[in-house]
Amino acid sequence: MSATPPRRLRACPGGPLLVDGDVELTDEDGTVHRSTRPVTAVCRCGASARAPWCDGSHKLLAARRV
Amino acid sequence: MRLPTPRGPLGHALHALLARAPETDTSPTAPDTLRDALRGADEEDRALSLWVLHELHYRGFDAVDDRWEWHPALAGVRHDLERELEERVRTRFAQAWTGDLPAPADLAETLFTMAETHEGPSLARHVERRATPEQVDDLLRQRSLYHLKEADPTSWVVPRLAAAPKAALVQVQYDEYGAGRADAVHQELFRAGMSEVGLDASYGAFVDEAVLSTLEQNNVLSLFGLHRRLRGAAVGHFAAFEATSSLPSRRLAAGLRRLGYADAMAAYYDEHVEADAVHEQLAAREVCGALVAAEPDLVEDVVMGAWACLDLETRSALALLERWEVAA
Numbered sequence: 001m002s003a004t005p006p007r008r009l010r011a012c013p014g015g016p017l018l019v020d021g022d023v024e025l026t027d028e029d030g031t032v033h034r035s036t037r038p039v040t041a042v043c044r045c046g047a048s049a050r051a052p053w054c055d056g057s058h059k060l061l062a063a064r065r066v
Numbered sequence: 067m068r069l070p071t072p073r074g075p076l077g078h079a080l081h082a083l084l085a086r087a088p089e090t091d092t093s094p095t096a097p098d099t100l101r102d103a104l105r106g107a108d109e110e111d112r113a114l115s116l117w118v119l120h121e122l123h124y125r126g127f128d129a130v131d132d133r134w135e136w137h138p139a140l141a142g143v144r145h146d147l148e149r150e151l152e153e154r155v156r157t158r159f160a161q162a163w164t165g166d167l168p169a170p171a172d173l174a175e176t177l178f179t180m181a182e183t184h185e186g187p188s189l190a191r192h193v194e195r196r197a198t199p200e201q202v203d204d205l206l207r208q209r210s211l212y213h214l215k216e217a218d219p220t221s222w223v224v225p226r227l228a229a230a231p232k233a234a235l236v237q238v239q240y241d242e243y244g245a246g247r248a249d250a251v252h253q254e255l256f257r258a259g260m261s262e263v264g265l266d267a268s269y270g271a272f273v274d275e276a277v278l279s280t281l282e283q284n285n286v287l288s289l290f291g292l293h294r295r296l297r298g299a300a301v302g303h304f305a306a307f308e309a310t311s312s313l314p315s316r317r318l319a320a321g322l323r324r325l326g327y328a329d330a331m332a333a334y335y336d337e338h339v340e341a342d343a344v345h346e347q348l349a350a351r352e353v354c355g356a357l358v359a360a361e362p363d364l365v366e367d368v369v370m371g372a373w374a375c376l377d378l379e380t381r382s383a384l385a386l387l388e389r390w391e392v393a394a
Contacts (some may be wrong), residue, residue, distance in 0.1 A: 012347045013175070041344040049316070051249050054343040056312030059182055 014062060016041035016054035025052050067270040069118065069127050074111025078116060079103035080143075088133045096142050104143060109206055113281040115200055116147040117273070120288040126214055140354050148289050152296075155286060158377060159370045170358040172349040173228040175371050176303070179345075181309035185389055186380030187394040189276025190314035193321035199388045202325060206265060206388065210279045212287070213256040213334075214269050221299045222291035225354075228360055231301065234352030238308075238345045252337070259331035277389065279382040298364035301357055305349040310379065311342035349366035 003063045010018045019042060023035045033052055041054035072078045077100045096104075107115070114157060120134040121127065133304070170177040193202055217239055224232060235337075244250030249258075260267035290300035319335035358365050387394050 012351065016343065016346060019345065022200065036245070036375065037341070037344060038237050038245055041340075041347060050340055053340050055339050056343045056346070058180070059313070062182075062250055065201050 011044070012041075015058050016044055018042075027052055067125060067127055067268070067273075068271075069130065069271040069392070070114060072111070072302045073114045074107050075103040076100070076107035076111045076115045079238070079242070080115050080191070081137070084118075084127070084130045084134055088131050088137050088139075089123050093139055096139050098145055100139075102315045104146065112147055112150070112279075113278055113285060114273075114276075115267045116144070116151065116285050117276075117281050119144045119147070120285065120292070121270070123288070123292065125220060134187075134389070142297045149286055153281070153288055155374045158374050159172075162377070163276070163373060166363070167331045167369060170355075170362045170365055172327030173358050173365060173368060175352060176369065177350045178309055178346075180369075180372055180376060181306055184310075184376040184380070186376070187383045188317075189386060190316065190317035191385045192387070192392060194317035194324070195321070196323060196392075197325075197390075199325050199327075201386075201392075202321065202327070203265065204275075204390070205386060206260065206263070208277065208317045209381075210260060210267075210272050211270065211276055211280055211284055212252055212267070214267070216256065218253075219291035220289040220300065222273050222351065223297050223304075224368075226294045227301075227357065228358035231353045232301055234348050234356060235301070235304075237346050241341055241345070252334075252341075255330075255334045255337060259328070260332040262328035262330040277382075277385050278290070279378065279385040283382055286378060290371055290374075294369065296371075298357065298361075298367030299374070300369035301349070301353050301376040303371075304371075305346070305354050305368075306372035306375035308342050308349045309348040310376065312339050312346065315342065 008020045010033070012018060019040045022044070023040045024063075025033045026041065027033065028037075035053065040048055043051050043054045043057075045058040047057040047061050049057065069081050069084065070077075072081055079097075080103075083100060105114075113269065118127075119140060122130070122132075125133070126132055166366065193205065197205075220235070221239055224235060227235060240246075242252050244252070244254065248254060257267040266272070287303065290296045290303055299344075315335040315338035319339070320330045322332040322335065354368050358368060382393055
């Protein structure tokens, strides 16, 4: 029997962390968030209005820094 | 779906042919009526006729025999209309693109930069802050042409790709198609939203209202999707589309709520805020990036396809703002 392949996580340069498969994430306040997308993007910039998930806001931060 | 109202001689000649059974026309070339009409057709007539020819590959038309889809009498006209459209898009790109093309490894970042820096008015910003309900209804009717077959033109590309870009593209398409749930298919979410706000949600219902730029947007998507040769352009267009969706979708949802639209319509855009924040990464890095890693010669077509998407969106925004008499 082959082992289940490890869960894939990919960090996007300047962007979110992509996670394959269902995700349950407990944030700092103890709130539990669930995502059942085939792939979920987890916010890494802290600016998302839909935290803990990415909403593309990192692009606005990058634009402001320039 | 019924055939749209023709916008000129080509549409009239084409619809007259489509009203017949294909076996009554065994000629392998287009009848003279169609050839003559093509020469006299203006841009709108040509765009709508190409849209009709492409739709034979999607859902077809009531009272039109499905065998017309691959009939040789139509293939020549479709070929001429597509060649003209492709040349127009490539010429616009050649005039606008003055920089170097990226190395394959830098392509994803180039695509994001293009999407972020492309200049043009934002319809989403207008909807968020100032649009009237009449303008929003008009926008939804124009957009319904694509959203009711959302993701379909890109699905044509799947069998043309090698394993890495194929696996990534299908991951996005699976999400677009509801991850196995019919009621979560994005086309269905839009249809539900249209119904909730009292607009006709049937496929192709508003094609007679479609402005030239709306027809051109849809035709370019089908052109890129239906030709294996243009697979680079198809995935480039796809990446640019996804990369300009998350943030505008948030604005569109806010505008719909400002105007008190039914929640199902705003929810369609809510869904795209999160979904497309994932899709844009997969599209640029894992679809386009993987494609050009294996086929570096396709970099130019990927960039051209992405640019075409952004340019057509700008043209569409300008056309609608002008129609609404709003300063861009």
